[in-house]
Amino acid sequence: MSEQPPVKQQGEALENLYHEHRSFPPSAEFAAAAVAQPELYEDAAAAGPEFWARQARDLLSWDEDFTQTLDFSDAPFAKWFVGGKLNASYNALDRHVEQGRGDRVAIYFEGEPGDTRTYTYAQLTEEVKKAANAFESLGVSKGDRVAVYLPMIPEAVITMLACARIGAVHSVVFGGFSADALRSRIDDAEAKLVVTADGSYRRGKPTQLKPAVDESLVRDGHSVQHVLVVKRNGEPVDWTDGRDVWWDDAVATASAEHTPVPHDSEHPLFILYTSGTTGKPKGILHTTGGYLTQTAFTHLATFDLKPETDVYWCTADVGWVTGHSYVTYAPLVNGATQLMYEGTPDTPHQGRWWELVEKYKVSILYTAPTAIRTCMKWGRDIPGKFNLDSIRVLGTVGEPINPEAWMWYRTVIGGNGGKKEIPAPIVDTWWQTETGAHMIAPMPGVTATKPGSAQVPVPGISVDVVDEMGQPVPNGSGGFLVVKEPWPAMLRGIWGDPQRFKDTYWSRFDNMYFAGDGAKKDEDGDIWLLGRVDDVMNVSGHRLSTTEIESALVSHPSVAEAAVVGAVDETTGEAVVAFVILRGSAKDDADIVTTLRNHVGKEIGPIAKPRHILVVPELPKTRSGKIMRRLLKDVAEGREPGDSSTLADNTVMSQIAESLRK
Ligand code: PRX
Numbered sequence: 001m002s003e004q005p006p007v008k009q010q011g012e013a014l015e016n017l018y019h020e021h022r023s024f025p026p027s028a029e030f031a032a033a034a035v036a037q038p039e040l041y042e043d044a045a046a047a048g049p050e051f052w053a054r055q056a057r058d059l060l061s062w063d064e065d066f067t068q069t070l071d072f073s074d075a076p077f078a079k080w081f082v083g084g085k086l087n088a089s090y091n092a093l094d095r096h097v098e099q100g101r102g103d104r105v106a107i108y109f110e111g112e113p114g115d116t117r118t119y120t121y122a123q124l125t126e127e128v129k130k131a132a133n134a135f136e137s138l139g140v141s142k143g144d145r146v147a148v149y150l151p152m153i154p155e156a157v158i159t160m161l162a163c164a165r166i167g168a169v170h171s172v173v174f175g176g177f178s179a180d181a182l183r184s185r186i187d188d189a190e191a192k193l194v195v196t197a198d199g200s201y202r203r204g205k206p207t208q209l210k211p212a213v214d215e216s217l218v219r220d221g222h223s224v225q226h227v228l229v230v231k232r233n234g235e236p237v238d239w240t241d242g243r244d245v246w247w248d249d250a251v252a253t254a255s256a257e258h259t260p261v262p263h264d265s266e267h268p269l270f271i272l273y274t275s276g277t278t279g280k281p282k283g284i285l286h287t288t289g290g291y292l293t294q295t296a297f298t299h300l301a302t303f304d305l306k307p308e309t310d311v312y313w314c315t316a317d318v319g320w321v322t323g324h325s326y327v328t329y330a331p332l333v334n335g336a337t338q339l340m341y342e343g344t345p346d347t348p349h350q351g352r353w354w355e356l357v358e359k360y361k362v363s364i365l366y367t368a369p370t371a372i373r374t375c376m377k378w379g380r381d382i383p384g385k386f387n388l389d390s391i392r393v394l395g396t397v398g399e400p401i402n403p404e405a406w407m408w409y410r411t412v413i414g415g416n417g418g419k420k421e422i423p424a425p426i427v428d429t430w431w432q433t434e435t436g437a438h439m440i441a442p443m444p445g446v447t448a449t450k451p452g453s454a455q456v457p458v459p460g461i462s463v464d465v466v467d468e469m470g471q472p473v474p475n476g477s478g479g480f481l482v483v484k485e486p487w488p489a490m491l492r493g494i495w496g497d498p499q500r501f502k503d504t505y506w507s508r509f510d511n512m513y514f515a516g517d518g519a520k521k522d523e524d525g526d527i528w529l530l531g532r533v534d535d536v537m538n539v540s541g542h543r544l545s546t547t548e549i550e551s552a553l554v555s556h557p558s559v560a561e562a563a564v565v566g567a568v569d570e571t572t573g574e575a576v577v578a579f580v581i582l583r584g585s586a587k588d589d590a591d592i593v594t595t596l597r598n599h600v601g602k603e604i605g606p607i608a609k610p611r612h613i614l615v616v617p618e619l620p621k622t623r624s625g626k627i628m629r630r631l632l633k634d635v636a637e638g639r640e641p642g643d644s645s646t647l648a649d650n651t652v653m654s655q656i657a658e659s660l661r662k
Helices: 028-033 039-047 049-059 088-101 121-137 154-166 179-189 210-216 289-302 321-333 352-360 369-378 403-414 498-506 546-554 591-604 629-636 652-661
Strands: 068-071 079-082 105-110 116-120 145-149 169-172 193-197 199-202 205-208 226-230 244-246 268-274 282-287 311-314 337-341 364-367 393-397 426-429 463-466 478-483 513-521 527-532 537-539 542-544 559-569 573-582 612-615
Touching (some): 039 049, 049 068, 105 121, 154 193, 154 321, 205 210, 210 226, 268 321, 282 289, 369 403, 369 559, 546 559, 573 629, 591 612, 612 652
Parallel strands (some): 169 268, 311 337
Antiparallel strands (some): 105 116, 199 205, 537 542
């Protein structure tokens, strides 16, 4: 790592401070057997959009072939695989049964209390057919919207696929959201049916969901005709006769015969709301053919999926896009076997995840940096008690992963605590709700991976890092991450608001999609994500990324997690303020602050040294695990923290205030 102070370049959109020299090429054995081979890049570059046409025909079964690969004449609204017809649920289910894979396990489900269920492809197909019949008998038909407010249980996947089967558009609302959040999403999409459960289990206790649905529907003027209720934990529920229906009454008794009808390639598949920094949530719209093509392709290539032998586990909730693309759709379209787990990683003990990896012999694990840092905080002895030898590919998503967390993940999880000679490769996947599928990620059998970098665009995807004028920055410089060509899984707009779609994503740079993220190209041209540009700090005219300073802090052995914000400063414009969580073994002594300031100075340069470092017990995170820096900025600038209603744990801000008073 460089010990040189950073060289300031005039007009640079973001400083490039952190330098990483570690790199891990795939083993010869892994490379030789990998799904994605080096030629894939050349093939994709030479073929242009036809590369995706090939993937669409290879990976999906079409009822009618498409006549045009891409129509971007109405840019930025794209149409992919024009004229093609297919059914997403047929692609995820029936065809596997027809082709003799009916007995393969599709889902191993493990409930938080330890109850288990296994669905083969044949059984899952039957369940989805019944659900489709039940939904139709409740008056749902093609084009209608269905709100899904369910825990991580198989019925969530069954519901989504049953909607896709009949051409209804699902809108999954994360089960941790409030009644108000649910209602605004029901209203925006004018949902006819809500599918929910009595509740779930969390940290060893039953939780409730149905009361929030009831509360959301108290006020008249909504579009909901029925509420379908899965019985998960047996908690008592209020009942509205005529409106509420038990899943077991409607679905369990429905016919197991249901013929999937072909839908247009551009038929809406789902809406998923994502909250921006301002304004009401945006209903991100995805359609069928392009979305399924890119999710299926990336699931095979990025994770090196071998559907016959792998056991794949993505820890994301179905309430997020990761749970849509890489739990419900891609794994099933690819005929994979996957694990689905209902609960938290620390129930009944902090080794639950690793116990599950051992039990199900999970070979591909896909999770978020926040979870990795939490496990790092708990210490390596916990995963060390389990046999993680089955793991052969690791993935991350959702945030930049700090290089030290990456190294921990590699050694402790991918290397089975150091017992494996060659640890499993890690693929850091950059994408968004809006992009639908992986956009930047290493190919595990091709790319020499670097800790902390998502590195290279997926074959067939065109991204760049540009300066304020939209010009590509040279290697070694930072700027704005853009996508330059349409891609199959791209959002098709914002539900009901085409203008907002143009304004939000296409107005900053001409003819380029701007994702809102800062990024840099390193000396090799590899891409590093530097966090949201809204979070960039300006210190004495240097634009510093929160990510780089956070990574420098996490690279110190005493630090498990760090969040950095800029606080107004009379002399420097902004000053760097860091909030850190220490590792279980580290002591909160007076020296730690000086030690960490010097460490940052040494790792990335004196300009980045935090003015203040505050040791805290927790960091404020959204329910999808992203740090809410806005609230920390309030603390750093001495204000009462603003709206914290989207926090996963609403006691965190008072815990922080309490720890700072000490
Ligand atoms: O800032 C980027 C960050 O998450 C944002 C997208 O969030 P969401 O729509 O909730 O989707 C998350 C799951 C795909 C991005 O704009 N992000 C996602 N993956 C990465 C990332 N930042 C850095 N590295 C990643 N691998």
